[in-house]
Amino acid sequence: MHADTLAVHGAHGPDAATGAVAPAIHLSTTFERAADGTLPHGFLYARDANPNRAALERVLTTLEGGAAAAAFSSGQAATMAVFQSLAPGDHVVLPESVYYGTRKLMDQVFARWGLTSSCVDMRDAENVARALRVESRLVWMETPSNPLLAVADIARIVELAHGAGAVCAVDNTWATPVGQKPLALGADLVMHSSTKYLGGHGDVMGGALVARADDDLFQRVRTVQTAGGAIAAPFDCWLVVRGIKTLPHRVRVHTANALAVSQFLESHPRVEAVHYPGLSSHPGHAIAARQMSAFGGMVSIQVRGGRDAALAMKARVRLFTRATSLGGPESLIEHRASVESPDSGTPENLLRLSIGLEHPDDLIADLDQALGP
Ligand SMILES: Cc1ncc(COP(=O)(O)O)c(C=O)c1O
Numbered sequence: 001m002h003a004d005t006l007a008v009h010g011a012h013g014p015d016a017a018t019g020a021v022a023p024a025i026h027l028s029t030t031f032e033r034a035a036d037g038t039l040p041h042g043f044l045y046a047r048d049a050n051p052n053r054a055a056l057e058r059v060l061t062t063l064e065g066g067a068a069a070a071a072f073s074s075g076q077a078a079t080m081a082v083f084q085s086l087a088p089g090d091h092v093v094l095p096e097s098v099y100y101g102t103r104k105l106m107d108q109v110f111a112r113w114g115l116t117s118s119c120v121d122m123r124d125a126e127n128v129a130r131a132l133r134v135e136s137r138l139v140w141m142e143t144p145s146n147p148l149l150a151v152a153d154i155a156r157i158v159e160l161a162h163g164a165g166a167v168c169a170v171d172n173t174w175a176t177p178v179g180q181k182p183l184a185l186g187a188d189l190v191m192h193s194s195t196k197y198l199g200g201h202g203d204v205m206g207g208a209l210v211a212r213a214d215d216d217l218f219q220r221v222r223t224v225q226t227a228g229g230a231i232a233a234p235f236d237c238w239l240v241v242r243g244i245k246t247l248p249h250r251v252r253v254h255t256a257n258a259l260a261v262s263q264f265l266e267s268h269p270r271v272e273a274v275h276y277p278g279l280s281s282h283p284g285h286a287i288a289a290r291q292m293s294a295f296g297g298m299v300s301i302q303v304r305g306g307r308d309a310a311l312a313m314k315a316r317v318r319l320f321t322r323a324t325s326l327g328g329p330e331s332l333i334e335h336r337a338s339v340e341s342p343d344s345g346t347p348e349n350l351l352r353l354s355i356g357l358e359h360p361d362d363l364i365a366d367l368d369q370a371l372g373p
Helices: 001-010 049-064 075-084 098-112 124-132 154-163 216-228 234-245 245-267 287-291 306-316 361-370
Strands: 068-072 092-095 118-122 136-142 167-171 189-193 209-212 271-275 298-302 332-335 350-354
Touching: 001 049, 001 234, 001 245, 049 068, 049 209, 049 234, 049 306, 075 136, 075 189, 075 209, 075 216, 092 098, 092 154, 098 118, 098 298, 098 361, 118 124, 118 287, 136 154, 154 167, 167 245, 209 216, 209 245, 234 245, 245 271, 298 306, 298 361, 306 332, 306 361
Parallel strands: 092 118, 092 136, 136 167, 167 189
Antiparallel strands: 068 209, 189 209, 271 298, 298 350, 332 350
């Protein structure tokens, strides 16, 4: 079946007990045992599993084409679960261009727990080959990356990771399962901040991991989830399940809008560079076109005139909202260097745009007036 259909039907059918078409929210923390001690509905205690979380994990598994999924209270909790599934002394290869919070977790939390890491420019897969060591256990990818939209070749990097005895996890937050299917390209795990496009309305925090196989790696992740307890709450799961029903439609509009905005910005004299993998001028366009079916709604630009010019443009927007995060209906604009750590390397003249669901002409008109004559 197509993603449009799976997104609508992949979590649940009508409720067997009541006929309700929309799902209930199950707040119960505990579940009744039968007289013989068995659990007729398979649920024991809400930290282990809950009907709303099970429904969300089901639809995510289906959409990503995996074997199992685990839903967490945030994207960062999902990323932590992957790092926590490793052992002291293990080595991780990370991309240079990566969500700054992922780097922060590795440098400020997991380095103290004995993980070592190397950051490489994954736009060239051979840099991964050079960074792999005998103790490498994980290659973490993020493509397209936050905030530079760097594109990495998933199939090639998976091949290199597997050849060195490491697993490969891909942060698929920006592409969504509608735009990119890392598991089909050989990746072992897909990570999502469901706070973004999956929830889709800027009103819920969540994270998820989807595994290609229900193997030892996934069981370690499941243990971190259920024993550690950074689980997604029932209402949060319910909201993400609801968001996912319209995900394919939203991604199509986000993508069409982002392409229109990028094409406009690319020809604007006050814009030094536009980073969007859907543009044929993007250095990773050929790889993106091969491994993505939609280029997504995220665009970064570098404004001529440096930091001051970028901040001035950001101050002039009227329709865009000056706020962090992404993936909701409202278009957002953010000066990334201001929110990242000073050593993140993000250019000072870079503005990150989360292109929303407004009409593209209105978005372009706002950016045009904000850039000035
Ligand atoms: C690519 C990417 N991965 C992970 C995260 C972290 O997710 P969360 O904020 O849900 O913890 C973000 C948040 O912006 C992100 O953009």
